[in-house]
Amino acid sequence: MGLSPEHMLMSGYVVIADGGRRRLWSAAEKLRIVEETLDGSASISEVARRNGVSANLLxxxxxxxLEGGSVAVTGDDDVTSNRLVRQMDQxxxxxxxxxxxxxxxxxxxREALDKVRLKNRHC
Incomplete structure (x- = not known):
């Protein structure tokens, strides 16, 4: 069994390391890339390829x-709709x-109890 440089044999187990790393995108980068998709001059897939990001992530x-504005992209969290916020405020x-x-x-x-206690003391 020939192992490529990405593989190593350790204690009978083969560890496969694809060498890929997750890139952490800043909020500014995310916004810039998303804005490229909004002008309609290129498809989302094209913009994704050009910027080295997966189309699904883009x-x-x-x-x-579009649902929550730049705050949602910054945190990459689920978006709380305006309707839900209004309901929570109500x-x-x-x-x-x-x-x-x-x-x-x-x-x-408490005031009634104090009056009863005061009345009982005077009796």
Missing amino acids: YRWRRLM RIRKLERQLGRKTMEVKIL
Whole structure:
């Protein structure tokens, strides 16, 4: 069995090292590359080849940017839609109102308890 230089034999196991490394793209690089796809002068595949990035990754960056803007591409995270953000804001406001009511109830009950205790002391 002839092993190429990329292979080595270690303790009966063959380790295959493709020599490939993942490139870390800066936010500025991602944005620049995605912007190249937006002018329509070249296909996404062409832009990907020209910049040494996989077409699938470029499609992902483009989708993230179109859905969430440059912030999504920067972090390469899932995008939270505006609708979901509005729903979460509404939920927060509702919970804050509930908390305010409960805080007020506790204050009223505490005052009532203090009055009962004071009344019991005078009896």
